[in-house]
Amino acid sequence: MTQPDTAADKQQNLWIRHPLAVSDEAAAGGIVIRNGRIVEVVTRGATPTTVIDQTFDASQHVLLPGLVNTHHHFYQTLTRAYSPALNKELFPWLTTLYDVWANLTEDQLALASELAMVELLMSGCTTVADHHYVFSGALQHAIDIQVETARRLKVRAALTRGSMSVGRDDGGLPPQSVVQDEATILDESARLIDAYHERGEGAMITLALAPCSPFSVSRELMQDSARLAEERDVRLHTHLAETEDETNYCQKLFGMRPLDYLEATGWLSNRTWLAHGIHFNDDEVQRLGAAGTGIAHCPSSNMVLGSGMCRTLELEAAGCPVGLAVDGSASADHSNLAEEMRQAMLIGRLRYSPSQVRHQDVIRWATQGSAGCLGRSDIGGLEVGQQADLAMFRLDEARFSGAENPLAALLLCGAHRADRVMVAGQWRVADGQPLDVDLEALLARHDAAARQLRQAV
Numbered sequence: 361m362t363q364p365d366t367a368a369d370k371q372q373n374l375w376i377r378h379p380l381a382v383s384d385e386a387a388a389g390g391i392v393i394r395n396g397r398i399v400e401v402v403t404r405g406a407t408p409t410t411v412i413d414q415t416f417d418a419s420q421h422v423l424l425p426g427l428v429n430t431h432h433h434f435y436q437t438l439t440r441a442y443s444p445a446l447n448k449e450l451f452p453w454l455t456t457l458y459d460v461w462a463n464l465t466e467d468q469l470a471l472a473s474e475l476a477m478v479e480l481l482m483s484g485c486t487t488v489a490d491h492h493y494v495f496s497g498a499l500q501h502a503i504d505i506q507v508e509t510a511r512r513l514k515v516r517a518a519l520t521r522g523s524m525s526v527g528r529d530d531g532g533l534p535p536q537s538v539v540q541d542e543a544t545i546l547d548e549s550a551r552l553i554d555a556y557h558e559r560g561e562g563a564m565i566t567l568a569l570a571p572c573s574p575f576s577v578s579r580e581l582m583q584d585s586a587r588l589a590e591e592r593d594v595r596l597h598t599h600l601a602e603t604e605d606e607t608n609y610c611q612k613l614f615g616m617r618p619l620d621y622l623e624a625t626g627w628l629s630n631r632t633w634l635a636h637g638i639h640f641n642d643d644e645v646q647r648l649g650a651a652g653t654g655i656a657h658c659p660s661s662n663m664v665l666g667s668g669m670c671r672t673l674e675l676e677a678a679g680c681p682v683g684l685a686v687d688g689s690a691s692a693d694h695s696n697l698a699e700e701m702r703q704a705m706l707i708g709r710l711r712y713s714p715s716q717v718r719h720q721d722v723i724r725w726a727t728q729g730s731a732g733c734l735g736r737s738d739i740g741g742l743e744v745g746q747q748a749d750l751a752m753f754r755l756d757e758a759r760f761s762g763a764e765n766p767l768a769a770l771l772l773c774g775a776h777r778a779d780r781v782m783v784a785g786q787w788r789v790a791d792g793q794p795l796d797v798d799l800e801a802l803l804a805r806h807d808a809a810a811r812q813l814r815q816a817v
Contacts, residue, residue, distance in 0.1 A: 371395060372413035374785075375402070376750065379423035381766035383723050384742045390418060393748040396562065396785035401744055418752060421779060422766050424723060425741050426486025426749030427697045428730035430518075430656035431597075431635040433688030434476040434490045434506065435461065435469050438810040440693045450603045450665050451533065457690060458534045461494050463816040468809045469502055473509045475806045478794050479695035480686070481515055484751030484778035486788075487730075487739055488515055489685070491597060491635065493522025493572040496538050507556050507565055513797070515783055516563075516749065518734050519556075520570035520597050521549045523585075525577045531613075532576055542581045546588060553592045561738040562747055562784065570597040574621050575609055586626035595631050595735050598622075601644075602636035603667045619644045628653060633733040635685065636661075637675065638668040645671060649678025654733030657725065659703040660694070661687035669711045672704075672725070681732030684725050698753075698778065701726050702771045719771040752780040 377390040389402030392410050400410045436457075439445070445456040473490070480488050488510065492502050503521055510517035526532035527539035549569050557567040569585045571577040577585075589596045601607065601618050610618045619640065622628055628647065633654030640648065648655070657670045676682045684704055686695050701722050708717030731740030739747050753775050755766055763769035781789035788795055 373399070373408075373410050374414045374416065375408055375410075375412045376416050376418050376423065376752075377402070379418040379421055379752075380755070382423040382742070383425065383720070383727070383767065387423070387742045390423075391742055393782075393785050396748050398742065398744055398746045398748055401742065420754055420756070421752040422755065422770055423742075424484065424751045424753070424770075425727040425746070426739065426751050426781065426783065427484045427701075427726045428487040428683065428734065428736075428740055429480055429485050429489045429685055429697050430633065430654070430683040430730045430733045431658060431685035431687055432476060432480075432488070432490050432695065433492065433690070434473040435464055435492065435494060436688035436690035437472045437476050437479075437695065437806070438464075438468060438813050439690040440810075442690065442814070445690065448665075449605070450667060451605055453665060453691070454533055458538065460813060460817050462496055462535050462537045463498075463813060464494060464496065465498050466501060466505060468813055469499060470505050470509060471802070471806045471809045473506045474513070475802060476689065476695045477509060477513050477515055477517075478797055478799065478802065480697060481513065481781055481788055481794055482777055482792070483696040483698040484753065484781055485697040486516055486749035486751065486781060486783045487518060487734070487736075489518040489520070489734065491520045491522050491570050491572075493524055493570065493576075494538050495523070495540055503552050503556075503567075510565060513794075514786060514788055516739070518566050518568065520568040521545075521552050522570040522572050523549075523577055523581065524572050525581050526575070534576065542578065542584070545581065546584055549585070549588060550592070553594055557592075557594060559593075564784065566594070566734070568595040568597050573599040573606075574618060574625070575606070575613060579625060582625035582627065589631060595633065596627055596629075597633055597635070598627070599636060600634040601639040602662075603665075604639055607639055617644070619647065623647075630654075631735075633681070633683070635687070636667065636670065638662060638670050640671060640675075642674075645674050645678050648675060649680050652679055652681070654681040654683060656683055656685040656730075656733055657704060658685045658687035658692070659707045660692040660700060663703070663707065664691050664693070669707055671711075672708060673712055673716060676729070681729055682725050683730030683733035684722075685730075696776055697726060698770070698775045702774055705771050719768045722771060723767075748782055748785040750780070750782040751778045754779040
């Protein structure tokens with residue numbers, strides 16, 4: 361076996377051969393990669409028709425498309441298990457933490473972003489996503505910092521320019537120090553799209569517009585964001601229908617339910633994907649599906665905050681792309697998409713039944729469904745033409761001993777760390793460790809930054 365290193369010649373043909381198990385049975389004999397894309401799928405027992413330059417023996421690995429995250433808040437890795445915010449529902453949890461997050465610095469955000477991306481990568485996630493909406497006087501270049509970090513780590517990133525324009529002085533939740541005027545928000549959004557948004561197959565960095573929630577910005581900013589997204593052909597993202605409190609708040613503030621308000625501001629379309637999407641009635645589920653609006657399912661966060669259970673099966677059946685997300689690390693308290701798959705399966709079976717939420721369905725959500733939420737058709741699969749983004753898991757831990765079905769074992773036995781991860785045809789994790797990252801030093805710097813942030817309150 362020849363194991364390519366991170367600087368392997370992308371023009372050579374690499375056969376990931378004979379995986380122990382694979383999410384797509386058509387690729388049971390492995391896949392062939394060239395120039396960052398899948399160029400051949402090999403059936404069980406066959407050999408490639410392509411001339412092979414390198415091989416990787418995958419006989420001890422379960423092969424999946426790279427997992428795709430659809431919603432996160434990287435900065436929240438600095439406030440995990442924060443005592444004053446424990447055991448609270450969404451609104452009191454937010455108001456407790458906003459006063460901490462208001463003191464974020466750019467150095468702290470850089471460390472938080474790097475730690476979150478590395479943690480995701482180690483869990484088999486090849487496309488990271490972030491929803492950053494905290495901008496203070498000390499935090500003006502958050503998205504620029506995240507772009508630089510993603511490029512250095514060589515991960516695919518779907519970054520969103522979040523915003524808050526309604527603070528406590530106007531009846532909102534956040535302190536005024538993290539609220540921006542709307543001209544600044546729109547100007548910065550346009551600058552970031554022009555500077556960083558990549559288009560077409562293989563894009564490594566994409567930008568979307570993402571007001572924090574419909575009640576944390578004005579109606580005008582929601583409408584102007586939708587117009588700017590249409591003009592620049594980028595996607596839209598926000599939180600919606602996360603809690604019953606939110607529904608009541610919107611009805612009191614706007615005289616309508618959250619989805620009605622979303623539609624009234626021009627957001628109900630296939631350009632949009634929504635975080636959480638829990639409290640929709642039957643009619644709203646059908647409207648979302650007809651529009652093709654995506655749903656980022658965040659099972660761990662929903663359970664930690666007691667928010668409720670997403671209607672994943674009904675939403676998907678109606679026509680919504682349904683993807684998975686780890687959400688913010690101060691509510692889910694982790695950035696591990698492999699673990700999130702198991703949570704999605706368990707809570708899905710609690711809401712529906714084991715026969716309706718199979719391990720294969722959840723893997724589909726974490727790959728193809730998540731890609732659909734991000735408007736991508738070039739990632740999330742193992743077919744010819746797909747980007748060479750791969751997650752490979754070994755079953756050599758005690759938790760897997762005795763497992764008969766390797767693919768099901770990933771979820772049922774609780775896989776949490778990938779052994780090998782490839783992004784755009786290049787290895788980014790080997791032997792369970794991130795490449796080109798001093799993990800021990802990163803953890804030490806990140807922990808020091810978290811302590812510093814807590815002491816600033």
